[in-house]
Amino acid sequence: MPLLANPRLRLPILLLVAIAARALTFGNPLVHVDEEFYFVTAHRMWQGALPFVDIWDRKPVGLFLLYAVPAALGFPAGIWGYQALALASTVATAWGIARLAERLGFGAGATAGALAYILWLDLLGGQSGQSPVFYNLLMLAAASLALRPPPHRASHGLLIMALVGVAVQIKYSVVFEGIFFGLWLLADRWDATRRPLRVIGYGVALIVVALLPTALAAGYYAAIGQWDAFVFANFLSIFHRNPDPLSELAGNIGEMILIVSPIVTLAVLALRRSRGGRAHGRERRFVALWLAVSIGSVAIFRPWFDHYALPVLLPACAAAAGMLGRSDWQRWRTPVLLLAAALAGQIVLILQRAGRGDxxxxxxxxxxxxxxxxxxxxxxxxxxxxxxxxxxxxxxxxxxxxxxxxxxxxxxxxxxxxxxxxxxxxxxxxxxxxxxxxxxxxxxxxxxxxxxxxxxxxxxxxxxxxxxxxxxxxxx
Known part of the structure; x- marks a missing residue:
């Protein structure tokens, strides 16, 4: 696969594949019920509506603010706007995954791993503007910064947790990965200083920065007398929701596991086979732990819709590059896998369009x-x-x-x-x-x-x- 081996061609390849993979969704306002609501809420915000007060939901206000940018174009231009924003985020995230794969020592499969991310989005409900399509980019940036050689400056860690904090205001479920990033930073700080008080103070600062975007949102609602509305919608209502039937839950998680298991399996194999080497050991250990935490985060939040697994693709695709780049895989297994994912993704999009409308x-x-x-x-x-x-x-x-x-x-x-x-x-x-x-x-x-x-x-x-x-x- 000589084209994929040329880093200078990586960005145009990722862009072209992303456009081709998502083309069936462009301009369609009915890609997914979640995105419909995000856009409608953001559109109404320009008319004075306030999330949690005038329009009720559990999603963080940061997600609606993100959608408000393209929603300013109105309907239907704003549909194209948010999908263009999602396309840009997808390509940027895929490019970052390739760079991360190179840092893991998996440069030969870096572009293939990035392509796997783009193609698996179609299979997991991320073909347009689902929230992980946006916050995955923030979490990838945070992870890349966390992997810089220690010791870090304090400001370096604060930037990482600021990215996590913004991601939390797009989807709260990212908090567990954020906790892992924070613990990783604390471990680095301990190795560098061996001073308990400094480490504790650093940890407090990391927590404060990570919570700051949410605290600012809460403070705004408190200032306008809507503290109760904010707290109930964002933090309490989810615990009152009734479980779906067991058969539906089993079907959801079974479908999710079936779709994500190939790329996760490749990631695990690559990390296990490279475990003995000293080179890139720190980076690979980080990605292995990140993969485990991301899978655990998905397992916690039922009812396990397919797009809940999208954050798993970040560490999984970066690590899977270790297998996708092997010479025996590149002869036929890697192209067959990517082509199969591409074809399956297009079939999924066609079926969803037929089922949901256009x-x-x-x-x-x-x-x-x-x-x-x-x-x-x-x-x-x-x-x-x-x-x-x-x-x-x-x-x-x-x-x-x-x-x-x-x-x-x-x-x-x-x-x-x-x-x-x-x-x-x-x-x-x-x-x-x-x-x-x-x-x-x-x-x-x-x-x-x-x-x-x-x-x-x-x-x-x-x-x-x-x-x-x-x-x-x-x-x-």
Whole structure:
């Protein structure tokens, strides 16, 4: 694979492969339900809405601020904007993985490991703008800094934990990897000084810097009298969420393990086979520990959706370069593996587009809803309709599942059925409903269907992926 062996061609190769791997998603506002909500929330922020107060969710405010940059372009230009930002982050992260692989002594497979990262994103729900696509870059930068030869200056470690702190404000689950980075820095400091008080003081400083972005966000909400709303949404509500059925959890984690296991297996093999050498021992030990911590972090957070495993790809792909770059692998195994991942990724994207819908279907649905006066209530379906139509909302619970799924009962700070009845009592001009699905509460569905029969008329039934959504306009 002579092309992959040339470091000067690495960046253009990564860029071209990333564009090809993600091209099917460009301009599609329905890539993933999570991204739909991130964009809608960020779009509404430009209209004065405040996360956790006017729009409810558990994600850190930093994620919505990140999305607010492309959302300033409006709809649909902002969709292209956040996907371009995600593409840039993907290529930069892949390039950083190649550099990390070189520091591990796996330079021959560095570009292949970087390509594996890009291709595995498609397989794990990272084909567009999922949160790890962005914070992985921050964590990779932090890891690369942590691997500089000790002893470090104190400011060096503070920069590392500042990167971790910003990543935490994109997704809280990164905290465990951040703790590992902090402990690594403390171990380096101990080896350099052997002075307990200095190490303790350094540790306190690292913690303060890592928590600073979250403290600033909390301080802002406290200053405007919304401390309780911030704390409940960010830290307490998750503990009230009900578990999904065991069969669903088993399916989720089984799918995740099946997809990520090849690249993790290659990483483990590469690290084990290189364990005896002294060269690069410190770097390889760091990546091995990082891989273990990242896997443990995924295991802690159910319900184990595929994109939860995206952080594992950072250490896994860097270490897997040790196998992908072996001469016997480069003859045929490495190209076959990468081509198979590329093909499988495109099949996944095609199936997901067919199942979730595309821009054309959303446009048709938005036209059926209309842009006239009166508010919209998406009881179930895509909340991207709020941005596509510009209609007002009658509740801070824009994500339909927060009000209608079993797992959210008692976990959102509101009685679900009472909130649905309150929304309907406010007389929304248009209501959108998807077919019943597993996990939806029958009581919620009964409330809305009774209201539709009484006060609304069905004006359209339109396809959205593999479903048909019904549009109701108020009759009187």
């Amino acid at each position: 821009a054309g279907e959303l446009t048709a649905l938005a036209q059926a809803v209309g842009r006239g006066p009166g508010c919209l209530y998406v009881y179930s379906g895509t909340d991207m309709l709020y941005s596509a139509t510009g209609r007002c909302a009658l509740s801070r619970y824009l994500v339909p599942s927060h009000l209608i799924r079993f797992r959210e009962a008692g976990a959102t700070g509101v009685d679900q059925d009472a909130e649905i009845r309150r929304i309907l009592a406010a007389r929304p001009a248009v209501v959108v409903i998807r077919p019943p699905y597993r996990g939806e509460r029958p009581a919620a569905h009964a409330i809305v269907t009774a209201a539709m029969a009484r006060d609304y008329r069905l004006t359209a039934t339109l396809p959205m992926g593999n479903e048909h959504l019904r549009v109701y306009h108020r009759a009187r």
